[in-house]
Amino acid sequence: MAINTILLDFSVIPSNISNSEERQALQSAVESVLTEYIPSLKLKHSVELDGGFLVLYTGERETLVTLRAFERGLVSCTIEYYKEENEKPLLSFESTRKLERDIREKSHGKKSHSLPSLKRGGIIERYFPTADERILEYDIDKVLYNEKSKYQKILIVHSRSLGNLLVLDDLQNMSESDLIYTETLMQRGKENYQDKEIVILGGGDGALLWELLKEKPKFVTMIEIDEQVMEACRKYLRSCCGTCLDNYNGENYQIIVDDCVKTLKKMIEDGRKFDYVFGDLTDIPLSASPQGEIWDFIRLILDLSFSVLKPTGKYMTHGNGASCPESLKMYESQLQKLNTPVEFSRDHAFVPSFMEDWIFYQVWPLQQ
Numbered sequence: 001m002a003i004n005t006i007l008l009d010f011s012v013i014p015s016n017i018s019n020s021e022e023r024q025a026l027q028s029a030v031e032s033v034l035t036e037y038i039p040s041l042k043l044k045h046s047v048e049l050d051g052g053f054l055v056l057y058t059g060e061r062e063t064l065v066t067l068r069a070f071e072r073g074l075v076s077c078t079i080e081y082y083k084e085e086n087e088k089p090l091l092s093f094e095s096t097r098k099l100e101r102d103i104r105e106k107s108h109g110k111k112s113h114s115l116p117s118l119k120r121g122g123i124i125e126r127y128f129p130t131a132d133e134r135i136l137e138y139d140i141d142k143v144l145y146n147e148k149s150k151y152q153k154i155l156i157v158h159s160r161s162l163g164n165l166l167v168l169d170d171l172q173n174m175s176e177s178d179l180i181y182t183e184t185l186m187q188r189g190k191e192n193y194q195d196k197e198i199v200i201l202g203g204g205d206g207a208l209l210w211e212l213l214k215e216k217p218k219f220v221t222m223i224e225i226d227e228q229v230m231e232a233c234r235k236y237l238r239s240c241c242g243t244c245l246d247n248y249n250g251e252n253y254q255i256i257v258d259d260c261v262k263t264l265k266k267m268i269e270d271g272r273k274f275d276y277v278f279g280d281l282t283d284i285p286l287s288a289s290p291q292g293e294i295w296d297f298i299r300l301i302l303d304l305s306f307s308v309l310k311p312t313g314k315y316m317t318h319g320n321g322a323s324c325p326e327s328l329k330m331y332e333s334q335l336q337k338l339n340t341p342v343e344f345s346r347d348h349a350f351v352p353s354f355m356e357d358w359i360f361y362q363v364w365p366l367q368q
Helices: 020-037 093-106 179-185 207-213 227-236 260-269 293-308 325-335
Strands: 002-011 042-049 052-059 063-069 074-083 111-114 118-120 127-129 135-137 140-148 153-159 163-168 171-175 197-202 219-224 253-257 274-280 309-321 342-351 356-365
Touching: 002 093, 020 052, 020 063, 020 074, 020 093, 093 111, 127 171, 140 227, 153 227, 163 227, 179 207, 179 309, 179 342, 179 356, 197 207, 197 260, 197 293, 207 219, 207 253, 219 227, 219 260, 227 253, 260 293, 274 293, 293 309, 293 325, 309 325, 325 342, 325 356
Parallel strands: 197 219, 197 274, 219 253, 274 309
Antiparallel strands: 002 074, 002 111, 002 118, 042 052, 052 063, 063 074, 127 135, 140 153, 153 163, 163 171, 309 356, 342 356
């Protein structure tokens, strides 16, 4: 069950709204079309508002139609109704497009636009944001896991095209179709991990650890704070994590359930050094300037990571979408301000579950 919302907008000559007679003719024209599509349509309320008008209608199936006209000539029509899971929709996408055309013609509109029905409030959430805060709709048909841990909301759903999909705090993280994400993060085929000592910061889905273990490293230490994420992925993302989350101690790896900042500081105290550190934590945030808690955390992780890297080591991390050049530029400016002078390169890959091109960074100490 869900609330289905249909959005239409069209533009008219501004006088159709500012002139009282033309305004009444416009309202009557739109109402006559709506009556053909919405069973038992009834006018409930009409009011002049800020140079335009607002009209509310009701109909069968708890339908609410909001008609809003703005004095500069823009008119929006929102149709909301309740729909059970197997119930026939009030308006199909085809009939919505026809409704749009009929309203445009009857109102002598200059242009119009309509969207497929948005489905809100149901058991299954279908909408998640891109890196630059656009909305994506996924073909999700089943919820597999939905719990809130001490640290975050954990959701694993099934997508017909992507397979199982991990969503943390309403942001998509990893799907069964996203091997390219992990391979680009680790620069498979470009970096040699054989007999290397590696640290993974985060990585609770287990995908990076699983792929690195295939490269025959000397030892991998993974530090993940949220054990509940690993428990969920162990059950529902096994095609990504394999068997590496079944045991926290393996022949050449160890998973530490703890705060990575705390663990990195202990590694520094112990004088430990690594060939690679993977920052599989937060994405680069969207912000007007590189200030705030998340940016402070990113800078802290970078400085601590380079304190445990060998002079020939590399820090590997994901950035953000290619659609966010400003945030990427800010991140690159912060790399130049670290306690350790560094150089960096970047790569990119189209990640299926993100539905966008994603940027990855490789950062290493500047050789004096």
